[in-house]
C-alpha cells in the first residue's frame with residue numbers, strides 16, 4: 001500500500017498542511033504510538049483490535065464453516081461492524097461477490113424480496129452480533145428462521161453464529177447446538193473485520209482469508225514511532241491535521257467498484273470512532289469515476305471544508321475500448337477501460353489540487369487478499385492514531401444508545417424518558 005499526500009500539502013491547498021506541520025506532528029505520533037503499543041501489549045479494550053492479524057485463527061473459522069462451505073449463497077444477518085467488514089471483504093475479493101447477501105436493515109419489503117429471491121435450502125445463514133442483543137439483527141434472524149421453517153428447510157444445518165457468551169443468540173446456539181464462533185475480546189465491532197466477525201462469508205466464498213491476515217500483519221509490522229514509516233499512521237496524521245485546518249468532511253472515493261463497500265465500512269469506522277465531543281470528520285461515500293459526475297462539483301467549488309481520499313489498485317482487468325468510426329472518439333484509440341479510469345483518477349486528483357482542495361491518494365499494488373488486508377488494517381491504525389491525537393475515547397459509541405432505548409420503549413409500549421421525548425418531539429408538518 002502506498003500513500004501519496006502530495007495533493008494535500010502546500011500553501012495552495014485550503015485546508016492544507018505543510019511538511020513542517022507533519023514534522024511537528026511526528027513528535028505527537030511518537031507519543032501516541034507508545035500508548036497504542038502499550039495498549040496492544042496489554043490487550044487493552046480497543047487497542048486489542050490491532051492484534052487481530054496475529055490472534056485470529058483462520059483454521060478455526062474454516063472448521064466452523066465446513067458444514068456450509070458448498071452453499072450457493074451466504075446470507076449475513078448483522079448490522080454495522082457485524083456486517084460491513086464481511087461485505088467489504090467479499091465485495092473486494094470473492095470471485096462471485098453477489099453470492100454474499102446481507103440483511104443489515106429492517107425494511108420489510110426488502111427483507112421479503114431478498115428471502116423470496118434466495119434458494120433457502122442452498123443458502124448459509126451467518127448471524128453476527130457482538131452484543132447479541134441488537135434489535136434489527138435479532139428481528140431479522142427470527143424472520144429468516146421462520147422463512148426457512150415455512151419452506152421446510154432445516155435452518156440449524158445451515159447456520160453459523162458469531163456472538164458473545166451470553167444473550168438470546170448465545171442461548172439459541174446452546175439450544176440448537178449451532179456452530180458458534182467467538183467475538184474477539186476487547187475489540188469493538190467496527191474494528192473486528194479481521195476476525196470471525198468479518199471472515200465467515202469470505203471463508204465460505206473461497207476468499208484467501210490467510211492472505212488477508214498476512215497483509216494486515218505486514219501493516220502491523222510497519223507501525224512505529226514515526227508517521228513517515230507507516231502509511232496507516234501517515235494517513236491518520238494528515239487527516240487529523242487537515243481536520244484541525246477545517247476539513248470537516250472526508251470524502252472517500254475508491255476508483256474500483258470492488259471497493260465501494262470499503263467506503264461504507266470506513267464511514268462507520270471513522271464516524272463511530274471519532275465523532276465525539278463536538279469533533280470528528282464526516283465521512284462521505286463516493287465512487288470514482290461515477291461521482292465525478294455528481295459530487296466533484298461540490299468537492300472542487302463548494303465550501304473549502306473537505307478533503308478527498310482516493311483509492312485505487314495499480315492492477316486492473318484488461319477491457320479494450322473498441323475502435324469507433326467517429327473521429328471525435330479517436331482519443332480512445334488503443335486505450336482500455338482501466339487506462340480511462342486511471343486517467344480520470346489522475347485528472348481528478350490534479351483538478352482538486354489545482355483548485356486548492358486537499359486530496360490524499362491510497363494505492364494498492366493489487367486488489368488481492370494481502371492488499372485488502374493491509375488497507376483495512378492501515379485504516380484501523382489511522383483511526384486509533386487520530387483518536388490519540390485528538391485525545392478522545394475512540395472505542396465506544398455512547399451516543400447511539402439513546403435511540404436504541406427509545407425504539408425499544410416505543411415497541412414495548414413502556415413509557416420512558418426517551419419515549420416521552422419522542423412523543424413530544426417538535427413537529428411542523430407541511431403537506
Ligand SMILES: O=P(O)(O)OC[C@H]1O[C@](O)(CO)[C@@H](O)[C@@H]1O
Pocket residue numbers: 079080081082128129130131132133134137189190272397400
Ligand atoms: O454487533 P452488535 O452488537 O449487534 O452491534 C452492531 C453495531 O451496532 C453498534 O453497536 C451501533 O449501534 C455498532 O457499534 C455495532 O457495530
